[in-house]
Amino acid sequence: MSIKKTSGRIRILPDSVSLRIAAGEVIDRPFSIVRELLDNSIDAGASKIDLHIKGGGTEHIRVVDNGIGMSLEDMEICYLPYSTSKINRMEDLDSLKTMGFRGEALSSIAACSKLEVISKIENNSPNKLIVHSSSLISLNRAAGSEGTVIDISDLFYSIPARKKFLKKPSAEATACKKTLIEKALPFPNISFRFYSDNKLKIFLPAATLKERLLSAYPDVFNTQLIHEAHSEHKEYKLRIIAGDPALKRNDRRYIQIFLNNRRINEFALIQAVEYGYSDFMPGGNYPVLFLFIDINPALIDFNIHPAKKEVRFLNLPEIHHSVVDLIKSFLSSFEYNYKKSIDEYTPSVGFSEFNNMFREQNHSYKPYKTQTDNSRNSIIEKIQNSVTTKDITNFKNVKEETIEHQIIYMGQLFKLFLLASIDTNFYFIDQHAAHEKILYNELRSKKHNQQDLLIPFLFELDRSKDELLNLNLKEYENIGISVEKLGDYKWQLSSIPELCAGKEDIIVKFIQSQSGSASNLETDLYADIACKSAIKDGDILDNITAVNLIQQTMELKNARCPHGRPVWFQVSREELFHFVGRL
Numbered sequence: 001m002s003i004k005k006t007s008g009r010i011r012i013l014p015d016s017v018s019l020r021i022a023a024g025e026v027i028d029r030p031f032s033i034v035r036e037l038l039d040n041s042i043d044a045g046a047s048k049i050d051l052h053i054k055g056g057g058t059e060h061i062r063v064v065d066n067g068i069g070m071s072l073e074d075m076e077i078c079y080l081p082y083s084t085s086k087i088n089r090m091e092d093l094d095s096l097k098t099m100g101f102r103g104e105a106l107s108s109i110a111a112c113s114k115l116e117v118i119s120k121i122e123n124n125s126p127n128k129l130i131v132h133s134s135s136l137i138s139l140n141r142a143a144g145s146e147g148t149v150i151d152i153s154d155l156f157y158s159i160p161a162r163k164k165f166l167k168k169p170s171a172e173a174t175a176c177k178k179t180l181i182e183k184a185l186p187f188p189n190i191s192f193r194f195y196s197d198n199k200l201k202i203f204l205p206a207a208t209l210k211e212r213l214l215s216a217y218p219d220v221f222n223t224q225l226i227h228e229a230h231s232e233h234k235e236y237k238l239r240i241i242a243g244d245p246a247l248k249r250n251d252r253r254y255i256q257i258f259l260n261n262r263r264i265n266e267f268a269l270i271q272a273v274e275y276g277y278s279d280f281m282p283g284g285n286y287p288v289l290f291l292f293i294d295i296n297p298a299l300i301d302f303n304i305h306p307a308k309k310e311v312r313f314l315n316l317p318e319i320h321h322s323v324v325d326l327i328k329s330f331l332s333s334f335e336y337n338y339k340k341s342i343d344e345y346t347p348s349v350g351f352s353e354f355n356n357m358f359r360e361q362n363h364s365y366k367p368y369k370t371q372t373d374n375s376r377n378s379i380i381e382k383i384q385n386s387v388t389t390k391d392i393t394n395f396k397n398v399k400e401e402t403i404e405h406q407i408i409y410m411g412q413l414f415k416l417f418l419l420a421s422i423d424t425n426f427y428f429i430d431q432h433a434a435h436e437k438i439l440y441n442e443l444r445s446k447k448h449n450q451q452d453l454l455i456p457f458l459f460e461l462d463r464s465k466d467e468l469l470n471l472n473l474k475e476y477e478n479i480g481i482s483v484e485k486l487g488d489y490k491w492q493l494s495s496i497p498e499l500c501a502g503k504e505d506i507i508v509k510f511i512q513s514q515s516g517s518a519s520n521l522e523t524d525l526y527a528d529i530a531c532k533s534a535i536k537d538g539d540i541l542d543n544i545t546a547v548n549l550i551q552q553t554m555e556l557k558n559a560r561c562p563h564g565r566p567v568w569f570q571v572s573r574e575e576l577f578h579f580v581g582r583l
């Protein structure tokens with residue numbers, strides 16, 4: 001095809017086309033309209049916002065707020081492109097506190113639907129604006145109370161192609177509801193109501209942040225398992241509403257990050273949250289945590305995406321660090337060890353119910369008289385002989401250097417649990433998990449003296465792992481592991497940390513199994529080595545090894561395995577006596 005060389009092939013699109021193209025960037029589904037309208041009501045200082053949708057928002061969307069409203073002059077231009085009351089100059093972006101600033105939402109909405117606005121400011125009469133496909137239909141006096149009511153109908157009637165991509169009304173309604181909740185979480189002082197097809201679906205009264213979360217997700221949270229913590233830094237503040245380690249999820253849905261009141265999907269920060277919990281969450285489980293970052297607006301840039309879906313940070317590594325620190329210090333109160341088990345041990349719920357049951361039925365304990373005291377003594381003697389009384393041993397627990405505790409090792413149960421009484425408690429210790437944690441701590445606490453291998457360990461990788469290793473060479477080097485590329489997908493391991501001597505095969509398997517980012521490389525690798533080197537479920541232990549292991553386990557600062565599982569279970573003497581109705 002020959003193109004005629006004439007001037008005039010390029011032309012400026014008429015407004016009717018360019019406005020619709022621009023609208024596509026901001027508005028693609030009903031929930032994007034909901035997002036923009038809620039932002040506007042929040043920016044207008046409303047304390048009460050109601051959202052109504054019909055047909056999942058495809059038929060009708062209405063937002064009613066009691067904010068400052070718009071004057072007649074403002075209404076004359078509010079639906080025009082780049083009309084905003086929120087910024088005047090480019091520099092204003094550095095101190096921006098509002099949700100909106102691009103002046104594109106109302107114009108985009110007006111370009112693809114029928115828009116009606118009724119608004120009233122203090123001491124003025126209300127006005128009503130009607131705009132269809134960007135064209136002004138009317139702007140007149142109307143009836144209404146202070147604040148703004150925005151009605152959107154016939155969504156995408158002017159862009160039929162877009163209409164085809166809408167999902168089922170129920171799916172659109174779910175997306176609108178999710179958007180409302182995301183908007184409502186960082187603004188607990190605003191009351192929100194959500195109606196779908198005239199039915200009230202959600203009511204979030206003004207509340208504290210923690211209460212807001214509990215009422216937004218009533219099925220997920222348990223009041224007792226949700227906590228609050230915060231930290232302040234020079235340019236930013238962090239606030240977390242966090243589940244304790246008992247609140248586990250199998251996906252990341254409830255790890256949510258808000259930056260200056262906007263939900264963001266910054267994977268590095270989600271990873272920081274996971275890393276913060278890593279000593280407490282068994283693999284494959286995710287915590288519940290809502291992180292609210294309040295940062296100097298000059299340090300971030302939301303102006304890189306029309307719908308503000310992405311953000312750039314100037315100091316992401318620093319924030320990452322602070323998030324991990326805050327979570328770790330918050331979780332330190334959930335660490336458990338021998339001393340805590342003595343100081344804070346409270347019997348389980350089941351136990352108190354059990355106890356009450358006994359009281360109610362008024363049981364009284366009558367000793368079983370047929371056995372003579374002598375025969376009883378001989379049985380006890382037999383038990384004591386079978387128990388390794390010679391293994392009575394002492395240990396000094398974590399924070400209490402001076403007091404010694406007496407361990408009596410009783411043997412192994414189900415080839416996994418070491419049974420021991422220590423002072424007045426009885427312990428079931430998971431031999432694998434306990435040993436794993438001890439090895440893991442040892443690996444983490446030592447400096448990485450690198451040791452060259454006499455014979456380098458050769459290995460191969462498939463294509464994707466090969467690329468990944470190339471990317472992560474520095475991270476491996478940082479923890480004392482050197483690998484060199486020999487050729488296509490062929491590598492050699494040439495040096496490793498001294499403590500990992502003999503574990504070359506584990507290291508190589510670890511490298512071969514990696515996928516994704518290397519941010520938790522060190523802890524993941526050490527957890528892997530510890531797991532594979534530890535005493536296994538099923539291993540029979542001799543008495544000395546068992547007692548040694550128990551002793552070291554009771555000295556652990558946090559008796560959880562590297563994957564977050566508790567390493568022992570405890571029953572007190574008092575509890576046992578209760579169980580048989582003696583107390």
Ligand code: ADP
Nearest residue numbers: 040044078084085100101102103104105106148
């Ligand atoms: P932006 O929010 O980026 O400024 P919009 O297109 O969303 O742009 O809105 C344009 C202007 O209309 C806003 O700056 C604001 O002054 C006004 N406005 C929109 N919605 C409301 C509302 N609910 N209450 C008061 N003013 C509003």
Ligand code: MG
Nearest residue numbers: 039040100105
């Ligand atoms: Mg806006």
